Amino acid sequence: MDRPKFEIRDLSYYYGSNRALHRVSLEIPANAITVLFGPAGGGKTTLLRLLNRLNDLVPGTRLEGRILLDGKDIYSPDVDVPALRRRVGMVFALPLPLPMSILENVTYGPRLSGLKNSKRLLEIAEKALRGAALWDEVRDRLHEPALSLSGGQQQRLCLARVLALEPEVILLDEPTSGLDPISTAKVEESLKALKKNYTIVIVPHSVQQAARLADVAAFLLMGELVEYGPGPRLFTRPQDKRTEDYITGRFG
C-alpha cells in the first residue's frame, strides 16, 4: 500500500478542561473505507471534525499532536482552511439541503469558489449525482426544491454536494442514522463504489454497518484508540478484550 492519506500522530484534544481525545495515533489509507467506531462520547465525531478543521470555530478548544494530509501538517499556520475543506469534504448525520433547487444544492460548493459557467456546472452536477447514485432518480427534476426529496435522497444529495467539490477525502458522520434500511443500503453501495477514487472515513451508526464497510477499522473508547487494523480481522478476531466486548454487544 502507498503512503497513508492521513497520518494522525499523538493527537490529544480538549474542550476546555474536558479531554475528548487522548494521544491517538492512526493511519488512514487512501482509496479505502476507514471506519471510526465505538460508544457515544468516545471522540469519533471529534476526530472526524479535526480532519477538515471544522472545529476551528469552536471556542475554548486545544489541540496537541499532529495531523498530516499527504505528509503536510494541516494545522500549520500557512494552510488555506477553506481549500483544505474542499479537499476533505464532509457529510453530516442530518441531511441539510439548502432551501434551493436540487441543482443549486449540488453546485453550491463550486459556485462558492467562483465557478459561473452553467454548462460546466451541469456537468459537475451530473457526475456528482451519478457518484452518489442519485442521478437516475432526479435527472428530470433538477430544478425542483431539494426539500421535496425523501430523507434518503436528501442524504445522497448531500453526498453529491460534497462530490461536486471533487475532494480527495470524504468524511461521513453517521450519514445513515436517519435513514430506512433500503436507503441505507443505497448509501453504502455508493460509498463502496466511491472508494476506488476517494479516501473515505466514516463514523457508522451501528457496529453492523462498521463491519459491513470497514477496510480499516479503529475502535475509540473514552477518547482513546483501543485498537485498529484491517476490518475483517478486527471484527472477527479483536485483540483487545474491550473491543471484543463492544462488538459482541456486552456493553455500549
Add this chain to the structure above:
Amino acid sequence: MKEKLIEAVLLGLALTAILSLFVITAFILQAGLPLLISYGPWRFLTGLTWAPTEGEFGILPMLVGSLWVTVGALLFGVPLGLAVAIFAAEYAPSWAAVAMRPAIQLLAGIPSVIYGFIGLKILVPLIRDNLGGPGLSVLAGSLVLAVMILPNVIAISEDAIRAVPQTYRDGALALGATHWQTIWRVVLPAARSGIVAAIVLSMGRAVGETMAVIMLVGNSLRLPISPLDPATTLTSNIGLEMGYASGAHRQALFATGIVLFVLIMALNSLASLFRRRPASA
C-alpha cells in the same frame, strides 16, 4: 389554600398592569378623538400648518420630521449594530463577547437627556461648522438616535444570530465556504426574521424618543427637506407644547398622541409577527 391566595394576588397584579394599557388607550382616545373628528383626520394628517392660536392643526411637518429622523437613525444605527452583533456572535473570543454585553446594556441605561446634551455640545457644532445649516437638524437627531437604538439592534440580532443552528454553519464550512461566506450566505439569511424584528422594534424606539430629539432637531415647524434642516417630530411637539396647551390645542396634541400610539402599536405588532415566524433557511 395559601397557594390559591398567592395565585389570586398575582392574577390581580397582572390584571392591573394590563388594565393600565386600557386606561391609557381610553384616556388618549377620549381626549384626542373629538378634535380629530371635528377637524377631519385627513386634514389633520396632511395639513402643513400648525398654528394653534389660529385653529390650524396640520401635523404633516411633524410626521415627516419623525419619518426623517427615524429613517436616518436606522440608516446609521442598523449597519453599525448589525456589525457589532455579527462580531460578538461570530468572531469575538468568548471573553470579549462576555465583556461587550454589559457595556452595551449600559448604553441603554444612559438617560436620554444626557444623549441630547452630548449631541448638543459635540455633534451640533460639528455639523454647523462642517456641513452648514443651523446644526440643530434632522441629521443631529438621527445620529444620536442611532446610538440610542444600538443596544436594541445589537441585543436582538445577536440573539438571532446565535440561535442559528451550528449544523448550518458546519454545512457551509464543510463545502469550503469561508467564515464570511458562511455568515453572509447562510447565517444571516437564517437569522433574518430576528434581525428584521430588531429593526422594527428600534424603529418604534426611534419614533417614540422625545427628550434627546427636542434638544437636537431644532423644533422648527416648517416641512424639513434636507437632512440639515431643523424639524419637529410628533413626540417633540407634544413634549414642548403640552405644558401650556388648553382647549382645542390640547386636544390636538392628544390627537397627535393617537397617531403616535397607532404607529408604534403597528410597529410592535409587525415586530412580533417577524419574531414568531421560525427561522427558515
